[in-house]
Amino acid sequence: MLDLNSKSILITGGTGSLGKALTKEIFSKWPGVKRLVIYSRDEQKQYQMALQYPESKYEAIRYFIGDVRDYNRLKRAFENIDYVIHAAAMKHVHIAEYNPDECVKTNIGGAENVIRAAMETKVKNVVALSTDKACAPINLYGATKLASDKLFIAANNIKGDRDLKYSVVRYGNVMGSNGSVMPFFLKKRKEGVLPITDPNMTRFNISLSGGVEMVLHALDTAWGGELFVPKIPSYRITDVASAIGPDCKQEIVGIRPGEKVHEEMITASDSFTTYDLGKYYVILPQQPVWSLPDFIKNFSAVKVATGFSYTSGENSEWLTVPELAKLVAEHVEQEDAAGNN
Numbered sequence: 297m298l299d300l301n302s303k304s305i306l307i308t309g310g311t312g313s314l315g316k317a318l319t320k321e322i323f324s325k326w327p328g329v330k331r332l333v334i335y336s337r338d339e340q341k342q343y344q345m346a347l348q349y350p351e352s353k354y355e356a357i358r359y360f361i362g363d364v365r366d367y368n369r370l371k372r373a374f375e376n377i378d379y380v381i382h383a384a385a386m387k388h389v390h391i392a393e394y395n396p397d398e399c400v401k402t403n404i405g406g407a408e409n410v411i412r413a414a415m416e417t418k419v420k421n422v423v424a425l426s427t428d429k430a431c432a433p434i435n436l437y438g439a440t441k442l443a444s445d446k447l448f449i450a451a452n453n454i455k456g457d458r459d460l461k462y463s464v465v466r467y468g469n470v471m472g473s474n475g476s477v478m479p480f481f482l483k484k485r486k487e488g489v490l491p492i493t494d495p496n497m498t499r500f501n502i503s504l505s506g507g508v509e510m511v512l513h514a515l516d517t518a519w520g521g522e523l524f525v526p527k528i529p530s531y532r533i534t535d536v537a538s539a540i541g542p543d544c545k546q547e548i549v550g551i552r553p554g555e556k557v558h559e560e561m562i563t564a565s566d567s568f569t570t571y572d573l574g575k576y577y578v579i580l581p582q583q584p585v586w587s588l589p590d591f592i593k594n595f596s597a598v599k600v601a602t603g604f605s606y607t608s609g610e611n612s613e614w615l616t617v618p619e620l621a622k623l624v625a626e627h628v629e630q631e632d633a634a635g636n637n
């Protein structure tokens with residue numbers, strides 16, 4: 297059982313959607329956490345977060361300004377840290393397409409720096425965030441996250457005898473997170489028209505709390521080198537539009553550069569090393585640094601069929617319009633409570 301009391305944790309991108317949700321969960325579940333470091337660049341976001349989590353009330357919290365591109369700063373921040381959650385990223389597909397080298401520097405260079413800084417300090421466990429867009433990527437964002445995933449997985453091969461492991465969590469769209477379709481449609485519905493890129497488009501959906509649960513699961517159970525994939529439902533983009541603006545006109549505007557009609561989390565080529573763990577799938581490294589039979593026994597892991605793939609368009613679980621409307625209402629309520637509307 298994971299116990300973060302008396303532990304020191306650092307979240308890169310701690311002011312982001314996932315970082316804030318993780319912070320909330322950690323303080324509520326483990327009030328005895330020793331230190332929780334929020335590592336990110338923008339002082340304004342840290343200032344805002346500190347209004348919610350002031351150091352006077354949350355004694356364990358520290359706000360550390362830093363860029364994941366800056367190895368020395370990362371290494372300083374990692375001193376006396378036990379666990380690192382690497383959530384910092386450039387994540388907007390079209391912005392990455394237009395500014396490719398910036399995205400490479402943050403998503404690949406940042407991953408290299410996190411890996412190195414963990415090796416040079418006493419960090420014991422690193423969980424890095426991936427995305428479905430990293431699976432058979434067609435855009436630069438996805439390609440950089442795939443490179444990042446590979447770096448984290450392979451880092452287990454070069455850690456030597458350090459008490460340290462690296463694992464990855466991959467999931468789909470977080471409904472309501474910064475830059476996602478829900479806040480976009482909520483803004484647009486006032487105009488009476490919701491732009492739809494492609495009427496056939498589907499996406500995987502995970503809640504913020506589902507993402508947090510997945511990260512904590514990886515922190516708790518990883519042996520090093522796993523890529524965890526949750527079993528989550530899909531939705532049709534037209535259904536999200538119907539849930540948010542039932543009376544709005546849906547206008548087809550065409551697919552944007554770097555977008556897929558359906559997302560994928562596990563390809564048929566991954567099926568050779570993918571196991572079903574019940575609630576999650578896990579893609580294992582081709583050459584794990586531990587015994588595969590021991591892993592299979594320990595987690596009652598069942599190998600998926602050869603050729604198996606996990607795509608949003610062929611999912612067995614779908615969110616209906618009423619279910620989506622309920623999620624929208626919950627999101628609006630949370631944003632109201634946080635004073636964001």
Ligand SMILES: NC(=O)c1ccc[n+]([C@@H]2O[C@H](COP(=O)([O-])OP(=O)(O)OC[C@H]3O[C@@H](n4cnc5c(N)ncnc54)[C@H](OP(=O)(O)O)[C@@H]3O)[C@@H](O)[C@H]2O)c1
Nearest residue numbers: 309311312313314336337338363364384385427469470473
């Ligand atoms: N949201 C989703 O739908 C989704 C889905 C799948 C996977 N993911 C992955 O989950 C992770 C977290 O996503 P999120 O939704 O929480 O993102 P987010 O809300 O956009 O937050 C990103 C965070 O990263 C920080 N950051 C960005 N560039 C940085 C840099 N160079 N150095 C240090 N910090 C930096 C940002 O703060 P500053 O700008 O102040 O630095 C912010 O705290 C990402 O890795 C993303 O790829 C997200």
